[in-house]
Amino acid sequence: MTIHVYAGLKDYFSPEFELADEVYDIDQLRACLLAINEQAGKLLAASRFAVEDGFIDNTYKFKAHETVIVVPPSSGG
Amino acid sequence: MRQSSSFRPAAGDKIAAAEVAGGTVPGSVRGVVDQPIDMVGLLAGAHDPAAGAVVLFSGEVRDSNRGRAVRFLEYEAQVPLAEKMIAGILGEAKEKWGLSIAIAQHRIGRVEIGETAVVVITAAVHRGEAYAANRYIIDRIKHEAPIWKCEYYSDGTKEWGNNCHCGEVKEDV
Numbered sequence: 001m002t003i004h005v006y007a008g009l010k011d012y013f014s015p016e017f018e019l020a021d022e023v024y025d026i027d028q029l030r031a032c033l034l035a036i037n038e039q040a041g042k043l044l045a046a047s048r049f050a051v052e053d054g055f056i057d058n059t060y061k062f063k064a065h066e067t068v069i070v071v072p073p074s075s076g077g
Numbered sequence: 078m079r080q081s082s083s084f085r086p087a088a089g090d091k092i093a094a095a096e097v098a099g100g101t102v103p104g105s106v107r108g109v110v111d112q113p114i115d116m117v118g119l120l121a122g123a124h125d126p127a128a129g130a131v132v133l134f135s136g137e138v139r140d141s142n143r144g145r146a147v148r149f150l151e152y153e154a155q156v157p158l159a160e161k162m163i164a165g166i167l168g169e170a171k172e173k174w175g176l177s178i179a180i181a182q183h184r185i186g187r188v189e190i191g192e193t194a195v196v197v198i199t200a201a202v203h204r205g206e207a208y209a210a211n212r213y214i215i216d217r218i219k220h221e222a223p224i225w226k227c228e229y230y231s232d233g234t235k236e237w238g239n240n241c242h243c244g245e246v247k248e249d250v
Binding site for chain 1: 159161194215221224226
């Protein structure tokens with residue numbers, strides 16, 4: 001699984017990296033990311049997740065080799 | 078005024094509303110650009126005989142934030158998602174307020190003090206709809222589109238913005 005992170009999350013993770021662990025949903029992915037860097041907890045808790053087709057919710061099941069985008073709170077404008 | 082390479086309508090050109098709302102038609106207004114926004118060009122194309130009101134909002138970079146001197150901002154976006162989302166917001170607004178034109182364009186990269194970071198243009202039969210739709214569009218873009226600002230301060234520090242502070246400010250922001 002390929003992970004892309006943006007904005008403040010780049011203070012805690014590489015902008016793009018491969019996740020070796022198998023994760024099947026958002027809860028597992030969030031836990032996995034927390035294990036990599038627990039200091040990102042607050043920001044991860046407020047982040048949304050997306051795949052190529054758009055934003056996903058907690059019911060979404062990841063596909064093999066999927067690219068997941070971790071989207072911290074917006075601050076445009 | 079600096080010109081954007083992304084869109085340069087001739088004065089008087091009418092922007093096809095379907096193009097604007099769709100966001101994917103070649104030659105339409107891009108939702109996210111990495112060059113200065115051509116605000117005058119966008120406005121010049123935003124006229125429709127059926128519209129008695131055109132409202133333009135320009136979100137500009139100010140030189141301070143919460144008492145700290147700001148040197149410049151740097152915007153980042155997940156561009157495909159942001160453009161898709163902006164197109165969706167514009168489409169919803171067009172339907173809700175019966176707009177003839179709805180345009181939104183956000184800049185990414187380094188944006189200097191006084192430059193435009195985002196522009197929203199709405200055209201409707203009457204001003205009430207044009208104002209309301211414009212406010213709706215910019216609020217949703219600020220809060221929902223995957224676009225982020227990093228503030229670079231005069232003391233050499235920088236800080237990623239989180240959610241905007243609209244709720245903490247009594248006046249319009």
